[in-house]
Amino acid sequence: MSEEIITGLAIIVILGISAQWVAWRLRLPSILLLLLFGFLAGPVFGILDPDAVMGQSLLPVVTMSVAVILFEGGLSLRVKELKSVGGTVLKLISLGVFITWILTSLAAFYILELNLRISILLGAVLVVTGPTVINPLLAHIRPKGNVGKVLKWEGIIIDPVGALLAVLVFEALLVEKLEQASSLIALGIFKTIIFGGGIGIGLALLLVYLLKRYWIPDFLQETVTFMLVIAAFILSNQFQEESGLFAATVMGIVLDNQKIVTIKNIVEFKENLVVLIISSLFILLAARLDLESFTTLNWHTIIFVTALILIIRPLSVFLSAIGSGLNLREKLFLSWMAPRGIVAAAVASVFAFKLAENGFQQTERIVPITFIVIVSTVTIYGLTATWVAKKLKVAQTDPQGILFIGAFKWVRELAATIKEQGFNVALIDTSPLNVQRAQKLSLSAYHGNVLSEAIADEIELDGIGKLIALTPNDEVNSLAALHFSETFDSEHLFQLQPNLNEGKGYNAHTPKHLRGRFAFSNDFYYQTIAEFSKKKFKLKTLEVSDKTDYDDLILEYKGNIAPLFIIDKEHRLKVFTEDLDWEPIEGEKLIAMVKS
Incomplete structure (x- = not known):
């Protein structure tokens, strides 16, 4: 028996991580492969029986794991974003949830022909979207403006709201009288806010206090955090069932938005842990499906899903977005982003079991x-969100702005020059003084380590499609290019040539996939920037006329020019590189260092 359990656990991990890897290779949503692998392993081939492996602990483990997922989601939410999207998010998780619940329940009753009680519960289960699916899509699409922030907040906050709604509906279904059911729901919401919110805030502040006092060694930070998340989940559930999910989410939000201690190690650990949890959960839940139950499904189900996508979600969004300031295209995009995920699967599994018992x-x-x-x-x-985003022009399909790594004086002047030409720029530097000086020039500048996950989440990348690492440290430049390789295409990742004294060895032995492309000319190093100042070079934007020739341009300035960027006639910004074959065209501009 024990060997069967060990084998089952091994199958879960192997299938889960394999599905994630295959999905990455094929550039497909990982949830599709996870569900497929689990379904094949369970009901199709029968090599995995989740109930035999996990026993009675299966559903408790599922709900506890969801709490960890929501905590990790809370770590990505910035409270400052609520200034611009708070009202819309609040309406989506209140009015939007109510509309979705009612309409989905009616659709289940009339289209799927379920009885009224089951329809109402199914409607509650299906109000949640899936942050584990939405967040990767947002990272790929990178929508403009506030629409991405709205989707991120909605996807994470709506999960505990939906789970709470499901448990309250379940409890109400067990009550005969409507008055008692209404009172029960109101009391449940109140207890969740008070106990779930209070416990989440309290344990987050406790962790901050312990970290500030250095009472937790570095090697225990991640595990102590994990312990406190589970403690918040369990403790809150003692006062109100399913409020633990809310407590875990609040704990993540509070922890991420405090500025007292760094949580870099915690964030990295949680991201890796959540990948393993999500992989395992979807394999477990898909393997637990009953193959025979799918034989009862018919065209009614297709009509039901179509109603969810084409009628219910758009109605929910448009009614919730009244007065939000979102334009029509943004509302349409919001209407086309409501994938259900792990929370819906977990909650459905739990309450189907409980209802059957009753x-x-x-x-x-x-x-x-x-x-x-x-x-x-x-x-x-x-499969369609990226195409829809491009058609609605809410995706940054070809952003031309630049993220600069480094914010010393020359970089600030360069960024200001590029911004004057109408391109977005952002700068990251570990020096608070450099950041302050950049901000005084009205440049978007961020203080922090470019390699930290936290700083990557803080950066506003609207309109930015390239990275140029310009620090004096060659290793940092290369690591910065690697760090942002999932955000920018490799052709748009640039760094300075390595140190003048080490350039040949660096070029010869460092593979291209472990660094960015070398920006500017082959003899342009960090030391070159200092030489510009000594030789009185200045940044200039040169207009290209119909008679301009690149060779003539070099000759005109007698070699006292260093081309940096080209702005073509379509107002696209190109980084000048040694392998760039540039033939000047009238109407283009050249940003260069020119000796005054």
């Missing part, structure tokens, strides 16, 4: 319908 009819249909919705929405949104 003698409810048609409970066996809840889980397969939920998984059909998950697979359908993830497939449709995952």
Whole structure:
């Protein structure tokens, strides 16, 4: 028996991580491969039986794991973003949830022909979207303006709200009288806010206090945090069932938005842990499906899913976005981003089991319908969201701005010059003084280590499509290019030539995939920048006329010119490199260092 359990656990991990890797290689939403692998391992081939492996601990482990996922999601939410999107997010997780719940329940009752009680519960389960699917899509699409922030906040906050709604609906279904049910729901919401919020804030502040006092060694920071998240989840659930998810989310938000201690190690650990948890959970839940239950599904299910995507979600968004300031294109994009994910799967599995224990009819249909919705929405949104975003012009399909690594004087002047030409710029530097001076020039500048996850989340990348690392440290420049390789295409990752005295060895032995492209000319080093100042070179933007020739330009300045950027007639910004074959065209501009 023990060997069977060990084998089952090994299968779960192997299939989960394999599905993640294959999805990455094929550039598909990982949830699709996870569900496929789990379904094949469970009901199709029968090599994995989650109930035999996990026993009665299966569903408790699932709900506890969801708490960790939501905590990690909370670590990515910036409270300052609520200044611009708070009202919209609040409406989406209140009015939007209510509209989605009611309309989904009616659709389940009339289209799927479920009984009223099961329809109401299914409607509550399906109000949640999936941050584990939405966040990777947002990272790929990089929508303009506030629409991305709205989706990120909604996707994470709506999960505990939806889970709470499901448990309150479940408890209300067990009550005969409507007045008692209404009172029960109101009391549940109140207790969740008070106990869940209070416990989440309290344990987050406790962790900050312990870290500030150095009472937790570095090697225990991640595990102590994990312990406190589980403690918040369990403790809050003692006062109100399913409020633990809210407590975990609040704890993550508070911890991420405090400025007292650094949580870099915690963030990195949680990201890796969540990948393993999500992989395992989807394999478990998909393997637990009953193959026979899918034989009852028909065209009614297709109509139901279509109604969710084309009617219910758009109505929810447009009514919630009244007075939000979002334009029509942004509202349409919001309407096309509501994939269901791990929380819907987990909550459906838990309450289907509980309802069956209480003698409810048609409970066996809840889980397969939920998984059909998950697979359908993830497939449709995952494969079309990028195309829709481009058509609606809310995606940054070809952003021309630059993220500069380094903010010393020359970089600040260069960034200001580029900004004057109408391009977005941002700067990162570890020196507070350099950052302050950049901000005085009205440049977007961020203080922090470019290699930290926290700084990457803080940077506003609207309109930015390139990175140039200009620090005096060659290793930092290369690592910065690697660090942002998932954000920018490799052709748009640049760094300075290595140190003048080490350039040949660096060029010869460092593979291209471990560094960025070398910006500017082959004899342009960090030391070159200092030489510019001594020789009285100045940044200039030169207009290209119909008679301009590059060779003539070099000759005109007698070699006292160092080309840096080209702005073509389509107002695209190109970094000048040694391998760039540039033929000047009238109407173009050249940004260069020129001797005055």
